[in-house]
Amino acid sequence: MSIYRIAHLSDPHLPPPAGAFGWKDVFTKRLLSRIAWRKKRKVHRPEVLAALIADLKAAAPDHVVISGDLTNFASHTEIAAATAWLKSLGSERDFTVSPGNHDALAGAGGPERFAPWTPWLGDAGETVFPQVRLRGPAAIFNLCSAVPTAPHLATGRLGNDQLQRLDAALADPAYADRFRIVVLHHPPHKGAVSKRKALDDQEALRAVLAKHGADLILHGHAHEALVGSVPGPNGSAIPVLGVPSASAKPSGHSPARWHSIEIEDHQARIVVRGIEPGREGLAELGRYSLADLT
Template sequence: MSIFRLAHLSDLHLPPPKGAFGWRDLLSKRLLSRIAWRRKGEEHRPEVLAALVADLKGQAHDHIAITGDLTNFASKVELEAARRWLEALGPARDITVSPGNHDALIDPGQAQPFASWAPWLGDSGEANFPQVRVRDGVAVFNLCSAVPTALHLATGQLGAAQLERLDALLGDSTYHDLFRVVLLHHPPVPGAVSKRKSLVDQDDLRALLARHGADLVLHGHAHEAMVATTPGPDGTMIPVLGVPSASAAGGLGHPAARWHGVEIARQADGSREVKVVARGLDPKTSQVAELGRYVLTQAGRLAPQRG
């Protein structure tokens, strides 16, 4: 039996460095985000994120998936600071980043706004989507739902071109015998978030998953530990898992910081067993600890691991 361990964290909201907000931003959506940060800054604490990352590094893992919102205003200064943070986290080939809506807050006026993050987006060296990374029997399909939006909106969109490429990739027999994990920031299931925060073309994505299948979908955005399913081929159900913010102190109605370890165990007969280990800030001790162990059922749900 071999085990591939995928660590999932999301919504880091790294503290804005000096120069992240300029006078030109007074006439853009960044002004509202800056006002909101005065409140959110008390919730998203760098020391909490540091403790969570230290715990993650102390646990066995083969790859790290980060599903967006590394920044707050999507300024060039923030994007560069996030790149340096990623460099400190570990080798780029072992980390995959799917950008979030805060990473694309306004139109950057350039074709590839995430060019500086390219080593963490996939193996192509380019900032395009989707990309597929194959690691020890696991295929990670990295999508980008981050698009600039109007005031008071935090919606996401994959777009026709990205969905068309994803259709071809999921249908490629090269990946059919691998454990297929799909990454994106916005949850692709109805009701997970309000309409103003939703993935506008989620029906199109679910149609692709129903046609081609996948083994797991990971997302962020909701700042909640979420468990849902979406239909796969032939009546199967694909599990969809979300994780709380990795920097949340536990106020403002959201749960405290957490990361998930997804353990994919391959048996000699070709079958797979998937377990999820939840680790995060224990509100009783304010220390990062194990919060629970779960087994992924055939129905795509999590059941507490016994024994």
């Protein structure tokens, strides 16, 4: 059986285009985010993201997963600019996007806010989550934990309806022989981020995963390289992997990194590529088997 490669990157935080912040936004949470961006723009650099994307394209993965925070203020102008960026990467069928909290920073709630990204959310042609994409030997369960929150909070929530649909999807025997990957922005395990950034209904998600299992969970949000696990059925453990921001320069933060997930015979190896401080460009930082984590 040939190797199927899925690339994972997250939190690109694309530079806000002109007009991304308007006078009406001073009365919303976007004002706080705009103030914070003055500092963050020194960390999230477009040239770093361009180098990472070039490195990723050179590796020619079969599919790419982006786990959220393409934008900063979630304005219509930013959503449009992020849509143009996604189109520049290649065919939408080769990319899956799971929205992040910055993509839902302010404005009306509900997944319909991501309508411009519909082709990258799944194959159903709609904004309902979860969506399941079948790619090679994998079944990718794309969740959305992005919801508007109060100032100074960056929490996420899946909601009962989405969790019930995930419960049914993971129980579907049509996916039983697939390598099942669950994708969301917020980490699903305890202690990965502070309470003000955590997934509010993570216990309910873990209950679904403990019931039906999965082979791998991918997330972003923490801006760090994280390795963890959540309980699976019958005492098993489901590995959880997070990556740093794809645009972060090495300046006291975890520098930009992406993972290549190489699936073969229902097993997976992880190849880690990213910026190594003191070295120009991106390089391989290591590789390991998922079996080593559980």
